[in-house]
Amino acid sequence: MTGIAALQPHLDGGGTSLCRAWAITRSDGAVLGFTDHDLPLTFGGITFSAAAGLSTSRLMQGTGLAVDNAEAMGALSDAAIRADDIEAGRYDGAELRAWLVNWAAPEERVLQFRGHLGELRRAGGAFTAELRGLTEALNRPQGRIYQAPCGAVLGDAACGVDLSAPGYSAEAALLGTGDARVLHLPALPGFSPGWFARGALTVLDGAAAGLQGVIKRDRSGDGREIALWAPLGAAPAAGDRVRVSAGCDKRFGTCRYKFGNALNFRGFPDIPGTDWLAAVPASRGNTGGGSRR
Incomplete structure (x- = not known):
């Protein structure tokens, strides 16, 4: 006790x-x-x-x-x-x-x-x-904001996407590093270019084990080039294993087609944009309210 x-x-x-x-x-x-x-x-x-x-x-x-x-x-x-x-x-x-x-x-x-x-x-x-x-x-601020982009964090309880499911993450050994922010991976077949942009990179072993960064850019070529928004606190080395997870740009189309998660979208995609705030009634032509024929 x-x-x-x-x-x-x-x-x-x-x-x-x-x-x-x-x-x-x-x-x-x-x-x-x-x-x-x-x-x-x-x-x-x-x-x-x-x-x-x-x-x-x-x-x-x-x-x-x-x-x-x-x-x-x-x-x-x-x-x-x-x-x-x-x-x-x-x-x-x-x-x-x-x-x-x-x-x-x-x-x-x-x-x-x-x-x-x-x-x-x-x-x-x-x-x-x-x-x-x-x-x-x-x-911390509570509640939701009326905005077109989704307000949830990919993979959290509000989002509901399981990033451990097949097709949403991949693990590979680093081929090398370009600078403090650029990491080179194998080609990762099955994942289209840009699939991991805005996602997360987690170092699984080596001197930087446990550290995580946000992916800024995901390019394909001879291999896979992953660029982070900020360098990791400790530098990973070639041979260290990393995990990269899919990213989300918070748009409804991405939620629907990339993740099949439209029912859990936490934004308001049909809310009028800022251009509607500047809209004024027509001053010329047919202004009677009828059909323009």
């Missing part, structure tokens, strides 16, 4: 053996654990290192809908949080959980904070990370 009910008898006993533990789940799925105890802890399938020096300060939490505010600080380390992983974006939006734990009996613990990493700053061999609680989502 975990939670405050499990920890309360220990707190009521007077003398306590308490420490804090943090678990970070990165965007590539890697999980790292840290504790301010002087020995490592293990619970929930995670080993919490005692040597990383991670700590939190200015933790503010409320019972209402206000956004929780916290900050984490720690030392950069080759064995834990590395500068190149921060630069590569592996910690962008990473999930963070923080517990108060009885280190003598780790099953007696309570989850005190759950949220995501926000802005990260690093200087002098250390880093500072903003922590954003679950109520941060309440700051």
Whole structure:
């Protein structure tokens, strides 16, 4: 049993053996654990290192809908949080959980904070990370906008397209890279030129494993040239495997014919365009309202 009910008898006993533990789940799925105890802890399938020096300060939490505010600080380390992983974006939006734990009996613990990493700053061999609680989502705009393009993200719950279905993605080993944004793949037969434009490229192994970029251009020739809008945080190399997923330009015709998903289109394709705002009544010719014959 975990939670405050499990920890309360220990707190009521007077003398306590308490420490804090943090678990970070990165965007590539890697999980790292840290504790301010002087020995490592293990619970929930995670080993919490005692040597990383991670700590939190200015933790503010409320019972209402206000956004929780916290900050984490720690030392950069080759064995834990590395500068190149921060630069590569592996910690962008990473999930963070923080517990108060009885280190003598780790099953007696309570989850005190759950949220995501926000802005990260690093200087002098250390880093500072903003922590954003679950109520941060309440700051996001809600509702739909009346517009011709689709407002859903390809593959999300509103869209409903399964990008893992045959014909929507492909995996291949890189043949090479042109620059930081241009990657060369085999021909990928069965996928027409431009099929992956506006889609996603995910690196599956190598130094850039887990990183993802948005595809700007998809060209076919002797092979396949994929250009990204922005370079990846770490450079992939020839032989690294990548996955490319189909892209969508948010138009109704694309939704209907490319994905067969017209019923889930989340735009308003027949809404009048801006040219109608400038339309004025006719000033010449037959202006009686009848048929022009």
